[in-house]
Amino acid sequence: MRPKVIVGNWKLNPPRERGTQLFGEIVRGLAARAPLPRGVEVWILPPTPFLALLDPGVEVSLGVGSQDISLCGYGAHTGEIGGELLREFGCGLTLVGHSERRCGGEGDALVAEKAVAADRTGLIPLLCVGESEQERDAGETIAVVERQLAAVTGALSEERPLWVAYEPVWAIGTGRTATPGQVIEVHRALRDALDRGGRNGSATPILYGGSVKPDNAASLLGSDEIDGALVGGASLEANSFLAIVDAAEA
Ligand code: PGA
Numbered sequence: 001m002r003p004k005v006i007v008g009n010w011k012l013n014p015p016r017e018r019g020t021q022l023f024g025e026i027v028r029g030l031a032a033r034a035p036l037p038r039g040v041e042v043w044i045l046p047p048t049p050f051l052a053l054l055d056p057g058v059e060v061s062l063g064v065g066s067q068d069i070s071l072c073g074y075g076a077h078t079g080e081i082g083g084e085l086l087r088e089f090g091c092g093l094t095l096v097g098h099s100e101r102r103c104g105g106e107g108d109a110l111v112a113e114k115a116v117a118a119d120r121t122g123l124i125p126l127l128c129v130g131e132s133e134q135e136r137d138a139g140e141t142i143a144v145v146e147r148q149l150a151a152v153t154g155a156l157s158e159e160r161p162l163w164v165a166y167e168p169v170w171a172i173g174t175g176r177t178a179t180p181g182q183v184i185e186v187h188r189a190l191r192d193a194l195d196r197g198g199r200n201g202s203a204t205p206i207l208y209g210g211s212v213k214p215d216n217a218a219s220l221l222g223s224d225e226i227d228g229a230l231v232g233g234a235s236l237e238a239n240s241f242l243a244i245v246d247a248a249e250a
Contacts, residue, residue, distance in 0.1 A: 003039030004221060004248035005163070005205055005228030007126065008235030009067060009095065010046045016053075019046060023054045025238035030060040033245070040248050041228075043093060044235070048081055051089040065093035065126070068101060071117050083121025093124035097148065099169045108151035115152045119160045126163045127152050128209070128230070129190070133170035141168075142189045149190060153197040163205045164190055165230040171210025173232060177220075183208045184225045214243035221248050 014022065023044065030042060043063040046054065056062040070080035086094065096118060097111035106114075115125035129148040131141040145166065156162060166186050168178050178186075187208075191201030208220055209230030220226050221244075228248065234240040 001224060002203075002205060002227045003041060005041045005043070005207055006241075006245050006248050007043040007045060007065070007093075007165075007207065007228065007230045008241055009098075009209075009230055009232050010044065010050075010235060011067065011100070011232060012047055013236055016049075019050050020053055022236065022238055023050070023056075026241060027056055027060050027062060029238055029242040030062055030245070031057075033242075033249075034060055036061060036245070036249065040245065042245055045095060048086075051086070051091065063092045064089075065091050065095070065123070067095050067098065069094045069096065069114050069118050069121075069123065071113055073121075083117055083123050087122050091123055093126050093163070094118045095165075096125045096127050096152075098128045099130055099167060099172060108148060111148070112151045112155035115162070116155050119156055124161050124163055125152070125156070126165055126207075126230075128165045128167050130167040130169050130172075130210070136168065136170065141186060145186055145190060146193050149193055150197070153194065153199060158198040162199070163207070165207040165209050166190065167209035167230060173211070175211050177211045177213075177216050178208065180219055180223050180226070183220060184223055187225045212244060214240050214247065217244040217247035218250060222250075 043065050045065045045067050066086045070082045072080040072082045096114040118125040129145040131144040135144050171178050187206045194201035205227040207228040207230050208226050212229040212231045213234050
């Protein structure tokens with residue numbers, strides 16, 4: 001069985017003092033649960049300035065990652081933050097293609113380049129895919145996520161690590177969660193597409209994201225097809241985030 005991966009995406013939250021406190025609460029909560037069973041992995045993706053402040057210590061297994069990556073290496077690239085620098089600040093993975101960035105104009109080709117940049121600099125790319133409500137209503141869900149996936153698998157060598165998060169756009173930050181059945185259907189299609197592309201779909205972690213909360217986490221994470229959760233809003237409260245970690249352990 002694949003291990004469960006719980007990733008907290010803080011987005012542009014919270015203010016400095018609260019973020020430092022929240023991180024401490026999560027570290028203490030994980031320390032109290034250590035060691036996490038069955039290889040449950042927990043990651044936090046804070047806004048970049050926090051990376052310099054947050055020190056998980058040695059006693060908990062908590063990874064930190066980035067919400068985005070620049071294509072640039074060190075150099076005269078004003079405003080960019082590249083993978084080498086993220087690695088130096090302890091990042092082990094980065095999101096690529098989050099829908100909030102796709103809405104800002106990032107297309108499949110740029111997302112694929114970012115996945116390659118992540119891999120080149122030693123970060124695991126966690127590719128976000130997902131359909132809009134309109135696309136779901138039009139019956140295009142599988143075609144959309146397969147297209148988003150194919151852009152990246154066409155650019156990244158088959159043997160390189162790739163994690164995927166299925167995040168239906170209509171479920172992000174809305175309080176509407178996809179049902180386990182809806183998620184499983186998409187995850188299976190993604191695994192088949194990975195297999196067809198020469199990757200091992202059954203060895204690829206595929207997470208679900210979109211209004212994951214303590215009260216729906218167990219039903220989603222109870223499925224062997226759902227390898228974890230990408231959690232936005234509920235990752236901003238230690239108790240709710242840790243309750244989702246507990247649901248992964250169950
Ligand atoms: P949400 O966000 O849990 O607040 O819906 C998920 C995400 O955007 O990754």
